[in-house]
Amino acid sequence: MQFMLLFSRQGKLRLQKWYVPQADKEKKKITRELVQTVLARKPKMCSFLEWRDLKVVYKRYASLYFCCAIEDQDNELITLEIIHRYVELLDKYFGSVCELDIIFNFEKAYFILDEFLLGGEAQETSKKNVLKAIEQADLLQEPRHEYFNVPVY
């Protein structure tokens, strides 16, 4: 996988994970173009499209589009399963996840993604294990007692 983007129906970016080095300007350009292309797709169309020299797999969950750019040898159908697994993880963690959860807790969405994928490939195929790792890591976060229990951030 080269990158994953999450964006809303209005084209607002909610998460961007890049697995190949790109200049910031280039990232913005790619994001803008791809978001436009995907949003223009009609509901009857299939989840795959060719874009530049990549294959793009996308799926809409409620108000969020999950969009992955994969390479030629990658299996499109299993990528759909990867996307689905990620959504399931978010759902389990947040409890019936919705777009607002991801907006207000974007850093957690990243943490969960980073426990599921590494370098663009799945590192753990067990849902349980990913969630367990996140749980444990969350416990390591130092609570702040200094300022009358001011939350972490």
Added chain:
Amino acid sequence: MTSWSAVVGSQCLSLHQGHLPTCLCVFQRMPAPIRLRELIRTIRTARTQAEEREMIQKECAAIRSSFREEDNTYRCRNVAKLLYMHMLGYPAHFGQLECLKLIASQKFTDKRIGYLGAMLLLDERQDVHLLMTNCIKNDLNHSTQYVQGLALCTLGCMGSSEMCRDLAGEVEKLLKTSNSYLRKKAALCAVHVIRKVPELMEMFLPATKNLLSEKNHGVLHTSVVLLTEMCERSPDMLSHFRKLVPQLVRILKNLIMSGYSPEHDVSGISDPFLQVRILRLLRILGRSDDDSSEAMNDILAQVATNTETSKNVGNAILYETVLTIMDIKSESGLRVLAINILGRFLLNNDKNIRYVALTSLLKTVQTDHNAVQRHRSTIVDCLKDLDVSIKRRAMELSFALVNGNNIRGMMKELLYFLDSCDPEFKADCASGVFLAAEKYAPSKRWHIDTIMRVLTTAGSYVRDDSVPNLIQLITNSVEMHAYTVQRLYKALLDDISQQPLVQVSSWCIGEYGDLLVSGQCEEEEPIQVTEDEVLDVLEGLLLSNLSTPVTRGYSLTAIMKLSTRFSSVNRIKKVVSVYGSSIDVELQQRAVEYNALFKKYDHMRPALLERMPIMEKTASNGPTEIVQTNGETEPSVPDTKHPPLVTQPANQANDLLDLLGGNDVVPVIQTTLPTKPASAGGELLDLLGDLSLSGGPAPAPVPSVPVSQPPFLLDGLSSQPLFTDIAAVIPPMTAYNKNGLKIEFTFERANPNPNIAVITIHATNTTEADMTEFVFQAAVPKTFQLQLLSPSSNIVPALNQGSITQIIRVLNPQKQQLRMRVKLTYTHKGLPVQDLAEVNNFPPQSWQ
């Protein structure tokens, strides 16, 4: 109370805590930076872009000053906020160093945000990222596995080649650990390292030894990914890892056969992610290896037949299986099984499945053509699919499946598709139809009809180069000319907006207009049309706004051609002269030249505008070249965009005139400019001046008339070797023999014009010294015309060791006795020699 601007709130508080336990001191201090969620909430209340920008700028300023104050406590919070603003599209580069500080902190919370920030804000382009290396190194050896995990993740996501080089050893160490949480991450991190620095691949080899014996699925999955990467990159690794095939087969078998495993279950299938990866690795291992392919044969068949297909996940595995079967050296039964799976995919309700089926079939259509043919009707049905990508693939696949047997049926479907498809497809589809028609047309009539159909339905999308290709095709179908021109004419009556159609039609009408008005069509009911009606249509094209300049050129030329096929020449003359003052330069030039043709060279018109010969195709896609069937009749080039009439340089033009002039043309002699090198023509002038043969005054130099003559006539004559005349065998003669120099003439008749005699002179030298700078010149009486071509050299070697040959052409329309005066100049033994002689002993056959 004095107000303090506290540097750090906590310091102030602790100060007071010591002395004033119930301190109620009110003093000003820097407020704690706004919390992340608070900021998000605030920003989302902004109603306009400008409002949002203002909020962001304010917050960024606060964050900046906070960074400046080196606030450790809130650094984490500030960076988190910065990352949020960065996602909205605002610049955040001033936070890069702060990320590094967070990474270096001891607090896990700090590290978590710090590493996230590094992955989002930094990349290998900035030098700053190298400062991370040491931190990552320390964290890779941290006591807490989650910290180690953060480091591995970051390195595996955005590590640069330098970082990878520095830290590869640490990664390798972790690859050997028994901690599966770390081992799986290390494996993927190693993949990244190998991608960045391929030379380091070797060092990971030992650690791969027992990877597949792991029970942990995470480790198994990432190990398979690592092995795949290594095998793809190195043939040596590939051979080395082939021995793993049995183990991989076993693992896959366990996955399929094992009972329900809740941890890895997806819709009743056990760990589909791992299954797919194993299948992919098997593909690479079995690719060019018979033994490996055989070893995996059974499991592939098992997966192909037993996998549940009701959900996407099962189809994902089947898809990967099919790809593997097609790529390895599988037995034919297995291949047929694979293609049948794809065929079933084509019938699946899920469009995604249909899409991958078409993609895969496209890949295999060359190698397993017959098997794919069986699914042809399903594929053709996909042409009607709503999804653009599916339609495109179906179209490509359909063209790949067309053959001599199914051409009629397939073409029907494809033409129907052409009618209704999106514009983006039309050009490709039209080209595809033309290609297929050319290869497999069952009859010429069918071929023409198909072309007509494409031109009328998708005429404006047809590629430019198809116009000359089509014209070439039409000329080849001689017996269909009448039918073709009739159909094209009728199409023009309906619609003149599609330029390729109009161009082809104009060309045909110009060419076969006589067939059109004669009403002699065999293939269908001949239409009754008069010459005036045809000219009306063509003139209409000239006047219409819809016609492009190129099209206008075609129609003007067509009109001109009809002047030798129709009787209404006057009307044509009028049209031509009108366009002589057209604004369009191209059109104007053509009209002027055609005008000249009418006025001055009317005698040449029939020959120039004669029917075209059949054009041979030289290249499949390139412009066709005309084969010179004879030197004199055909002037045009197939690409009629460029007029065949080109202004010739004066010399050639005049020579041409000379040769074809006939009786009523005064031989024009070109002016000799002082700078011009002495050419045969120039000398001719001098010679004629000397000759007392012609009675008249020396012809005054006349400015050369720019004659619109195609280059081909002359080229045809001069470049080709002499025609060997079958009929006449004219005996050779010795024209000159003096001082050791002998000049012989040999004769041929220029075929087919009997008025031209082609003489080859052979100059030989019997003396012991070479004759250098040899120049042969000749002149003929007034009623003759002469053309001298270049000599083979200008040295006549001594002692008959070689000769100079040169070709003379003489036009003798009045069939008078041939006489010639020759002038020879050369250098012999250092001295210049010149001689004049008359040649009168021409054999009668050379001029009769």
